[in-house]
Amino acid sequence: MRYDTIVIGGGPAGLAAAIKASEGGASVLLIEREARLGGILKQCIHDGFGVVRFGEKLAGPEYAERFIRKLADTNVQVSLFSFVTRTERRADGYVITYVCREGVCSAECGSIVLATGCRERTRNGIYIHGDRCAGVYTAGAAQNLVNILGVMPGKRIVILGSGDIGLIMARRLTLEGAKVVGVYEAKPTPSGLTRNIHQCLHDFDIPLYLSRTVTKVYGHERLERVEISDVDERMRPIPGTEQYVDCDCLVLAVGLIPENELASDLGVPLDPRTKGAYVDQNCETRIDGIYACGNALHVNDLVDYVSESGETAGSHCAAGTRERELVSIETAGKLLYVVPQMLDVRSDVSGVVMYFRASEELTGQRLTVKAGNETVYSKVYGKLLPPEMERVVVDFGKAKDLSRITVTLEDK
Amino acid sequence: MEMVCIVCPNGCRLTVTGEGEDIAVSGNKCKRGEAFAVAELTAPMRSVTTSVRTTVAGYPVVSVKTDGEIPKGRIAELMALCRQITIDKPLAIGTKVAEDLFGTGVDLITTTDMEEANE
Numbered sequence: 001m002r003y004d005t006i007v008i009g010g011g012p013a014g015l016a017a018a019i020k021a022s023e024g025g026a027s028v029l030l031i032e033r034e035a036r037l038g039g040i041l042k043q044c045i046h047d048g049f050g051v052v053r054f055g056e057k058l059a060g061p062e063y064a065e066r067f068i069r070k071l072a073d074t075n076v077q078v079s080l081f082s083f084v085t086r087t088e089r090r091a092d093g094y095v096i097t098y099v100c101r102e103g104v105c106s107a108e109c110g111s112i113v114l115a116t117g118c119r120e121r122t123r124n125g126i127y128i129h130g131d132r133c134a135g136v137y138t139a140g141a142a143q144n145l146v147n148i149l150g151v152m153p154g155k156r157i158v159i160l161g162s163g164d165i166g167l168i169m170a171r172r173l174t175l176e177g178a179k180v181v182g183v184y185e186a187k188p189t190p191s192g193l194t195r196n197i198h199q200c201l202h203d204f205d206i207p208l209y210l211s212r213t214v215t216k217v218y219g220h221e222r223l224e225r226v227e228i229s230d231v232d233e234r235m236r237p238i239p240g241t242e243q244y245v246d247c248d249c250l251v252l253a254v255g256l257i258p259e260n261e262l263a264s265d266l267g268v269p270l271d272p273r274t275k276g277a278y279v280d281q282n283c284e285t286r287i288d289g290i291y292a293c294g295n296a297l298h299v300n301d302l303v304d305y306v307s308e309s310g311e312t313a314g315s316h317c318a319a320g321t322r323e324r325e326l327v328s329i330e331t332a333g334k335l336l337y338v339v340p341q342m343l344d345v346r347s348d349v350s351g352v353v354m355y356f357r358a359s360e361e362l363t364g365q366r367l368t369v370k371a372g373n374e375t376v377y378s379k380v381y382g383k384l385l386p387p388e389m390e391r392v393v394v395d396f397g398k399a400k401d402l403s404r405i406t407v408t409l410e411d412k
Numbered sequence: 413m414e415m416v417c418i419v420c421p422n423g424c425r426l427t428v429t430g431e432g433e434d435i436a437v438s439g440n441k442c443k444r445g446e447a448f449a450v451a452e453l454t455a456p457m458r459s460v461t462t463s464v465r466t467t468v469a470g471y472p473v474v475s476v477k478t479d480g481e482i483p484k485g486r487i488a489e490l491m492a493l494c495r496q497i498t499i500d501k502p503l504a505i506g507t508k509v510a511e512d513l514f515g516t517g518v519d520l521i522t523t524t525d526m527e528e529a530n531e
Contacts, residue, residue: 036527045462045475045477046461047459047477051420051421059477059523061525062524065505065524065525147473147475148472148473149472150465150473151472172462175460175491193421194423195420195421195423197416198415198416198418199418
């Protein structure tokens, strides 16, 4: 079977990409490994999704449902319980091999949209030593147990990481009857939204401990205790500060990493800063016909922007392949990263959506986007925080010199 | 006193002075912050998201939410109520599973569309 486009991943990015590609006239196959569409949103039952797009605070599954219903009105073919095992490049496109209920299947396509989301950093990723006992979960695994399977991961729980996922799980596990003995954070400041510190921790009297991390776990078969150490300003544990906390469950909310195994197989170059693909303003990677969007591209804070990049990828891959002329978008100053990293100067450059993060907590900054020596966009920011992604729309349409593009963040 | 507004992700830091009829709020970027501060001091309210059990194949639990705010002090009671509920057939998203919680007029509704068994 041959399709114009195959979208890999049925979460918010893949749903948006498949809908837009189909609306643009492409024949589309959407491949999803789980039993249902929606991706991680299925288990994010808390509210706050869709404020930008719909002006409402939706629960995760409600946000997903709006796109799933829209998808049902298109001609997109959906293959559930399907896992991509191999991707190959041919002269006229790509061949995707996947395992599904029918066995091993393959499909050809002209373009691929990678909407594979991200993975969580695990215990091994942050070097927690000790016993290999049960009871150590990533926050997403714990969330899946509670919100999808209806099973509690433990009774007395320590949470490591004060990002929004850690805070939301602290509240969720408490509501379901567990004792959350504390949320620990290696950084000197909490990572999540202040609002979540209040409504998730303060409302339930859950203590937050800063500049401390879990350094070791103890347990025969099941987790019994964790070792907590103070950390110095470079987040290294300080010997002699160890404390021991009894618990039967450790939940790790310690970061997300874009999932790019398939991208690597296809030889798609990745940006070490975002850990996702290098893309142009249309979400097309350095390889013609391969697109990346959503959290596979870079970890987003808001699902609204995940959907936005999916729509960008979907509408452009539907237009088919064309000659590109890629110019790197260079960054200078205190930027952690900018997406897109390239501009295709042969396609539309008028309303280019750019996302960026500051490299540190900053006040009084100016963002300047230049084409050649000409400033095409400038904005002043009172306060910037690395956990909060910023979005700007830049018009390069009237720029005279597109041979060199720079984005700079500096003191205003 | 100081408090953080939880109405939207801005999380404005509010300063509240006075009491009773003469509460003054500053630090809020919008008027919802003032209403939040007054409510927080007199009758704090929260929306709640959680899940209830089902006997439908493929759905050990289904996600639900209050379709408005309930008194913060009744959250534990709501959780106890949720433990009493068992859904025995697939429900469309937005279906009421409990009505008029604690006389507030707020209902508990499903937030997942339960398809027919898909295992």
